[in-house]
Amino acid sequence: MAIFVINEWLSHDSSGENGAEAQRQALVVIQGLANSDHQIVVIEGSPFDQKSMALCKSSDISVVVIVKIYMTTIRVNSDRCVLLKAAKAAELPEDLAGAVKPDDHYLLRAQRSWPEAVLVTTDQPLREAVLRYGMKCLSREEFLARYF
Amino acid sequence: MLTKLTVHNFRSIEKCDVELGPITVLFGPTSSGKSSLFYSLLVLRNFILNPTQPLDGLFNLGFQNLGGFQECIFNHDVRETLGITVHIEDRLSYGVDFRKDDAEIFENCGSIHLQARVPLPYSGSQYFAFTHTEGGDFAVNWNGFASAVNSKSFYKDDQARAVRIAEDLNSVTEAIKHVDVCPHRRGFFKPSYSPVPLTPTATSEDEVATLIINDRNVPPHISINTVEIFDRDFRIFTPPGTATTYLQTTEQKGARVPGYLVNDGFGVNQVVYMLAKIHRPETESILIEEPEVHLHPTMIRRFARVLTRLATEEKKQLIFTTHSEQFLLSLLACVKEGLLQPEQLVCYHVTREKKRTLFSHAPVSRDGQISGGLSSFMEGELQDIKTFLSVTS
Numbered sequence: 001m002a003i004f005v006i007n008e009w010l011s012h013d014s015s016g017e018n019g020a021e022a023q024r025q026a027l028v029v030i031q032g033l034a035n036s037d038h039q040i041v042v043i044e045g046s047p048f049d050q051k052s053m054a055l056c057k058s059s060d061i062s063v064v065v066i067v068k069i070y071m072t073t074i075r076v077n078s079d080r081c082v083l084l085k086a087a088k089a090a091e092l093p094e095d096l097a098g099a100v101k102p103d104d105h106y107l108l109r110a111q112r113s114w115p116e117a118v119l120v121t122t123d124q125p126l127r128e129a130v131l132r133y134g135m136k137c138l139s140r141e142e143f144l145a146r147y148f
Numbered sequence: 149m150l151t152k153l154t155v156h157n158f159r160s161i162e163k164c165d166v167e168l169g170p171i172t173v174l175f176g177p178t179s180s181g182k183s184s185l186f187y188s189l190l191v192l193r194n195f196i197l198n199p200t201q202p203l204d205g206l207f208n209l210g211f212q213n214l215g216g217f218q219e220c221i222f223n224h225d226v227r228e229t230l231g232i233t234v235h236i237e238d239r240l241s242y243g244v245d246f247r248k249d250d251a252e253i254f255e256n257c258g259s260i261h262l263q264a265r266v267p268l269p270y271s272g273s274q275y276f277a278f279t280h281t282e283g284g285d286f287a288v289n290w291n292g293f294a295s296a297v298n299s300k301s302f303y304k305d306d307q308a309r310a311v312r313i314a315e316d317l318n319s320v321t322e323a324i325k326h327v328d329v330c331p332h333r334r335g336f337f338k339p340s341y342s343p344v345p346l347t348p349t350a351t352s353e354d355e356v357a358t359l360i361i362n363d364r365n366v367p368p369h370i371s372i373n374t375v376e377i378f379d380r381d382f383r384i385f386t387p388p389g390t391a392t393t394y395l396q397t398t399e400q401k402g403a404r405v406p407g408y409l410v411n412d413g414f415g416v417n418q419v420v421y422m423l424a425k426i427h428r429p430e431t432e433s434i435l436i437e438e439p440e441v442h443l444h445p446t447m448i449r450r451f452a453r454v455l456t457r458l459a460t461e462e463k464k465q466l467i468f469t470t471h472s473e474q475f476l477l478s479l480l481a482c483v484k485e486g487l488l489q490p491e492q493l494v495c496y497h498v499t500r501e502k503k504r505t506l507f508s509h510a511p512v513s514r515d516g517q518i519s520g521g522l523s524s525f526m527e528g529e530l531q532d533i534k535t536f537l538s539v540t541s
Contacts, residue, residue: 020537023537027533027539034523062533062537069526069530069533072473072521072522072523072525072526073523074521075517076477076517077520078511078513078515078517079521080521083517
């Protein structure tokens with residue numbers, strides 16, 4: 001069993017804005033996670049959470065169904081999704097906080113709240129910073145290849 | 149409040165122990181056996197209310213006739229025993245093991261254990277004598293349904309204790325008598341009704357209309373809830389000098405223009421039916437099949453919130469079957485908001501494997517999450533979206 005912190009690529013891919021293949025892969029990831037023993041860590045109200053919620057209002061029925069599947073099989077599933085309150089998430093050390101964009105702090109706070117968690121990101125500078133700090137990180141492609 | 153239902157060999161249920169909470173939700177595929185759990189409780193209630201009927205008659209629930217013993221026993225094996233037991237907390241339980249020709253009735257109340265075998269049909273006039281010596285010397289006379297307890301001492305305290313023991317012993321069968329049901333077939337199909345005699349399981353539209361007409365507190369209670377859910381008043385009108393009562397709603401709360409309920413949307417109509425049954429003063433526990441039918445998702449959400457309040461504030465025990473992830477999500481949202489404690493919402497995922505119904509408890513967290521998620525609702529949509537997106541794996 002692994003624990004992942006996933007950044008917003010999953011929402012973007014689900015929305016179809018990164019193309020049909022990425023959307024297909026997003027569905028495979030969601031279904032795969034739902035059927036696996038893995039978990040994801042989500043900070044309530046974080047940009048990842050907000051973007052997922054926003055997709056519920058999409059006019060594209062495929063997007064709505066994908067996000068509905070995410071919501072019902074992962075987000076409300078206590079076996080698959082660890083919910084953290086922002087106020088209770090771990091704080092970042094100053095040097096790490098300074099090394100990454102403020103918009104990404106929530107991802108690292110989620111990851112540091114769950115020591116075994118692996119960050120899955122498409123952001124190369126973020127990835128380098130996380131690896132430099134000795135934390136676990138996978139690119140989207142590595143994540144797909146290894147787990148799905 | 150009923151806290152557990154234990155059933156064996158009833159329809160597709162070979163054996164189950166289902167914990168019950170203030171709100172209990174059974175969800176799962178069609179034909180998985182959710183309603184069978186409801187019906188088992190009603191069969192037990194039928195036996196308590198009318199043990200003199202033939203065994204097969206117990207399976208006629210009023211709104212639905214399940215056939216007889218042979219049709220309802222697991223695997224149609226009439227050599228087997230069909231058992232239904234209700235528990236209230238850990239110390240009280242009442243159950244019956246039905247066989248083709250007789251029944252074993254048993255009741256437990258703390259250290260008191262009553263048990264008797266009776267023929268079927270049973271007249272209810274046979275009394276079984278027991279003694280209870282904890283905290284005194286008591287004689288218990290029990291006919292399988294009700295107990296009379298007498299202290300062998302004349303001390304006031306012992307007499308009072310005998311009364312308390314009798315109240316405890318009789319509380320389980322009383323609780324079972326106060327179980328009500330809202331079956332799938334519900335609603336009002338006429339503009340007006342006249343009161344009719346009530347059967348033990350009042351489910352016909354005339355009977356439920358009678359419940360509304362005969363209790364002056366029920367219509368305003370219903371109205372408060374219909375305003376919350378639909379922004380519509382509910383009211384009744386009886387023309388002077390007649391025994392005919394019209395069921396009415398306003399089109400909008402502010403409009404004050406009454407119309408017949410039968411001309412309103414059927415969602416409103418059947419919610420009025422459910423609320424009438426819930427607000428019935430005698431109702432302590434109520435089984436409701438698919439409360440969400442005919443309702444828009446927004447109304448489902450509002451209805452779930454009203455039901456949450458009825459369970460927590462008015463202490464009505466609500467037991468649902470549902471095919472709506474929206475309904476369950478709305479209840480989970482109530483947990484997240486603190487309107488409902490996680491332990492007050494008891495959920496079971498019901499499935500059927502090799503002809504057997506399985507009840508899997510799905511605990512709810514304080515965050516409003518549920519173990520196992522709601523994937524069973526999404527299987528169809530998942531297959532469709534995979535087809536649309538050409539996902540093959």
